[in-house]
Amino acid sequence: MDLPALKHHLHKGLIVSCQALPGEPLFGAGMMAAMARAAVSAGAVAIRANGPADIAAIRAEVQVPIIGIYKVDLPGFEVRITPTLEHALQVAEAGADMVALDATLRPHPKSDVDELIEQIQRRTGLPVLADISTLEEGLAAAACGAEFVGTTLSGYTSYSPDLPGPDFVLLSDLMEALGPKGIPVIAEGRIATPEQATRALALGAHAVVVGSAITRPQWITARFMDAVKGASAA
Secondary structure: OOHHHHHHHHOOEEEEEEOOOOOOOOOOHHHHHHHHHHHHHOOOOEEEEEOHHHHHHHHOOOOOOEEEEOEOOOOOOOOOEOOOHHHHHHHHHHOOOEEEEEOOOOOOOOOOHHHHHHHHHHHHOOOEEEEOOOHHHHHHHHHOOOOEEEOOOOOOOOOOOOOOOOOHHHHHHHHHHHHHHOOOEEEOOOOOOHHHHHHHHHOOOOEEEEOHHHHOHHHHHHHHHHHHHHHHHO
8 A cells, every 4th residue: 555545544544553461361463463353343444563473463364554563672772662673674574554663852772763764664665653752753753754643652751741641732733733744643642532532533633543442451441440449439
């Protein structure tokens, strides 16, 4: 799918993030492939997935675009999402249609963000989704040539606001700055209700990513348990 077709396909759609951490009940490529299949059957326009094994398993099950990432902890660095070209190449080889990476201003292990974006585009031929946490980072990523910018990391850097819900202010600011330039902004991060998702789209988001609220039953159950306990104590 070429870039114009990809943009059209994602426009105003729901992207479901299918990820599970080691130790969680649904961890494993087979589980994530089943989760992706369920999401697509309900209308998800794309899947966000972590790691070559999960991406390859999901690619074998669904035809929608896959936004691939590779989360890894590297000693001495805070960035975790596709931190190097080598990780991006593995994501592409596994079958991703787009590579998402940490495009924050924090130190990266091998290449600065501008170099990393250029290397990924040149070596894989895939578009890049820049996961950022501030307006400054979003503008910088767009200037470096990222085809998409996402609010994914707002609240996950020490210098961005730690909010209980989505960062709609950042989304609005990005839309004002990047919308006229035709750079799609993807809303992601702590979107937990359909109302929050539709608000993000109303603010101009090109698409919205929802993860935990759909694909992490332990997180969903915990929210209900907190409510039930609160009602019992009243």
